[in-house]
Amino acid sequence: MSIPFELPAEDRASSPYTGWTRAHWEAVADGLLTAAWRWSTPGCALLDLPGRPSRSGVRSDGLEGYARTFLAAAFRVAGAGGDDPHGFLDRYARGLASGTRTPGRDDTESWPLILDHDVQGQPMVESASVALGLRLTAPWLWKNLDAGVQDRAEEWLRGALRHVPAPNNWYLFPYTVAGFLESVGRGDAETAAARERATELMEGWYRGDGWYADGDGRAFDHYNGWALHLYPVLDAHLRGDTGIAVRHGERLRAHLDGFALMFGADGAPLHFGRSLTYRFAASAAVSLGALTGHTPLTPGASRRLASGSLRHFLDRGALTGDGLLGLGWYGPHEATLQPYSGPASPYWASKAFVSLLAPAGHPLWTATEEPAPVEEADRVLALPAPGLLVQATRADGIVRLHNHGSDHVRPHEGESAAEDDPHYGRQAYSTRTGPTASDNVADNHLSVEVNGRRSVRRRIRPLGAGQGDGWGWAASWHRPVFAGGPPMVPGLRVESVTVAHGPYELRVHRVAGAPAGARVTHTGWATGPEESLVSALHGLHGWEAGPETVRAPRGTAYTPWARMPRLSGAAGGTTVHVCLAALTAAPGPGPLAEAVTEVTADDTGVDVVWADGGARTRVSFDPVRVTQVAGGPDGETPTKSS
CATH class of the missing domain: 1.50.10.10 (Glycosyltransferase)
Incomplete structure (x- = not known):
């Protein structure tokens, strides 16, 4: 779009990337x-x-x-x-x-x-x-x-x-x-x-x-x-x-x-x-x-x-x-x-x-x-102090932030306030997408549904963050809160882990204390039809079927209306839910279903073997701990233990 005042001519010799001086x-x-x-x-x-x-x-x-x-x-x-x-x-x-x-x-x-x-x-x-x-x-x-x-x-x-x-x-x-x-x-x-x-x-x-x-x-x-x-x-x-x-x-x-x-x-x-x-x-x-x-x-x-x-x-x-x-x-x-x-x-x-x-x-x-x-190389950076994980991919120039530590809830404020805060409560943010409005379906969000009421993520408690060569992780837990009734379900707790591996996001959730009949949903990135972006979500464990597409009619800061993939599954007692997510600009990575070759999960942890080289990621609970070992002809070699 044109700028409504005069600017000097670009200088691509001293400013080859922006032209501006x-x-x-x-x-x-x-x-x-x-x-x-x-x-x-x-x-x-x-x-x-x-x-x-x-x-x-x-x-x-x-x-x-x-x-x-x-x-x-x-x-x-x-x-x-x-x-x-x-x-x-x-x-x-x-x-x-x-x-x-x-x-x-x-x-x-x-x-x-x-x-x-x-x-x-x-x-x-x-x-x-x-x-x-x-x-x-x-x-x-x-x-x-x-x-x-x-x-x-x-x-x-x-x-x-x-x-x-x-x-x-x-x-x-x-x-x-x-x-x-x-x-x-x-x-x-x-x-x-x-x-x-x-x-x-x-x-x-x-x-x-x-x-x-x-x-x-x-x-x-x-x-x-x-x-x-x-x-x-x-x-x-x-x-x-x-x-x-x-x-x-x-x-x-x-x-x-x-x-x-x-x-x-x-x-x-x-x-x-x-x-x-x-x-x-x-x-x-x-x-x-x-x-x-x-x-x-x-x-x-x-x-x-x-x-x-x-x-x-x-x-x-x-x-x-x-x-x-x-x-x-x-x-x-x-x-x-x-x-x-x-x-x-x-x-x-x-x-x-x-x-x-x-x-x-x-x-x-x-x-x-x-x-x-971001223009120099693919990078994954863990920031343990704020509880953030940064994932940058050089091919499309997109930076993603996985939020496991920032919530904007003051210590004296009640934990049970059920307002959805799109600017802090989402699991992930990026330089190419914005969160959906609070009265639309939430993007990048795990929601627990109890008696027809869906939860929001408010106070986020970090559980650690770390990184290895080309991968990293961050984890947190929260107590889901609900609007339109009792704000909290006693004993209900969600532990969440994100592992960034190349362009992929492994998202692991353990839902504990859910009453019988509870359900969970998980959404991916919100994008618009006019954007050259691909938002993909693929269930690996704990989901009932492939993702459906849901709409956010109020859109985001980037698009007048948005859509996103959503997975659904049953909860009750303690359940583990694992999926892969990706946000890319075309050409993106291959189908998410082909990104991993093996998945095992129970309420003690999750193991995933990646197709690109055979690396194995292990997410353990009690306490949360993430390790990755590299695969190869000489067997598995630890690359990082966090």
Whole structure:
């Protein structure tokens, strides 16, 4: 699809994969800002973008438009050494003066006060973008403001320090406000306390492998990159704090070691977790690593990932005809959105423009683009800390994520809440498919049916993850919950294991404690008829017949309507159910029925022998343990025991 503003000519010499250079990033930033500013209020304090209002109200939405676009403008201008050819900073300076005025009788532009997250929380989120924008542009904007405007701005921002954030990444918003105030000589005990509080919480949320939980639960998603790593590492970079830089920088490096594999060859990030309307913000951590040096990636690979992600969305309809980022993934898609999203929410994508803080002579821009990790080889990567398994295939450029550890259920929340959360509750996600809507048949899901009620997967408890040469596994258990009656069946428990082997996914489930007459169903990947994708599912044990095809009329973020394969079987007491799944772009692998030559299963474990070389995979229960031995003319040789 065409981009509604002018871009430079492609440069396939320095950017053989995307054709895009730093000049393209600047042009996109300018185009997005120019389009958004057409919706400014007269005093420039609010950008009232068109679209459905958020639950926070139109005044808060207008502040969101100001703050999030300011972040893009700040990266653009600061990265150019203060050069502001379109005069954006003058507009933001005017908006700051208007927005921080004491509300009066005829006031239409003053910003909502920052209060506790459960009273009026959204302004606290936006305070971080305002503060970071001011910090980045201080030599050209803040230092030229009247003292009265500076004082009013400080007083408004301090609301973030004096009120209660949501119990997750929100604590980094007052942290960022404090960092700005200290950078302009306005720090005190209040700012120090906000920074210390966030730092302490971050230590408690860190789980290892470069992954933070987003709060005290087990929510692992894109907030790791565009929030939990971004704010502290960028703060340390701006203040020159080597102590923080070493600790948080090494964690960013570890995160990117796995996260870099989570982009498809077409540039798409994984469609997983909430706030996906932020789109190419997913590349922020990649560029931040290149900027600060805390990355395992070469500059050429970093640019290929970042530019590939930016171009992926702009080429696929993320922009409206007048150049605005609309709510959705490509075009509008209601099921992708959260209730807190408003018309300006997509502009958190501005975080991707942290890349522009690297000047034109930085290796991020001067090195020749190199392949993305998925383009180099087939890979399987186990991430035990978050309980995730990544499976990437070079032939079709698709990356799949098998989720055995991320659920977005807070520890204090009732386990029996039966809402289906498509963004976390599915067993698998990818760079080419999205989950189905919560009121449609769930994709990639094992459901237990009791008395006509089907279960959903809520709290996920990891049981381990590991990998060998070209294969890997992850496992978890959960208690199925039900809507429309008693939410839980006492004693009912599902243990699930995914083994990635080449392009195949071996899915093993042991259902224990099911009442007589219970049934189970298992679905595969949801795809659309217009997509060049093959979604296959084949029962190996515990299913009654071949898969049927079921529809999801509301579709996914990728297709207006979707279909998927589904297996069915009987349950009761303890039963084991084994199947093969695959998602491929044509030409795909051969028939799944020919992928294995032997299957044995009981309630103690499962053995599968693969057709391609005779390797034997053993999944054991009590406790869950997965091993694989290689077959060959000299007999079986262990390749990995996990």
